[in-house]
Amino acid sequence: MLLIQLPFRPRLGGEPVPPIPARDGRRSGPVPPFERITAATTATAAARPREFPHRYLQDIVTLPESRGRGAGAVIFTDRIKSVDVPAYLEARTERSAHLDERCGFTRIGTEIELPDDGPTLRPM
16 A cells, blocks of 8 residues: 655645745645646656666665765665666755765756755756
């Protein structure tokens, strides 16, 4: 069973969902989940390489107590050593972008602002 946690809960009685203010005022109301997914997918698809083959590297996650101790770099270098085609990734934080740069990646294109207070992605 797939569970999706919605960012808001509709009111009983069919009333509209109240607006959720963005931290920087970019929008005036909530972005329903499927609109958010569509917006994020559209934004990231425009930045992704059109050349094939290439490998899209997804998230690398470490336990909080392992952060800042080289665990991410060990995982990352282990994963990319077997990549024999160009690779692409999107760093979600400046910290992860610096790790990616230390592992040989460079920033490409422009940063991608995701909707609804989502992270800023850094294509690499």
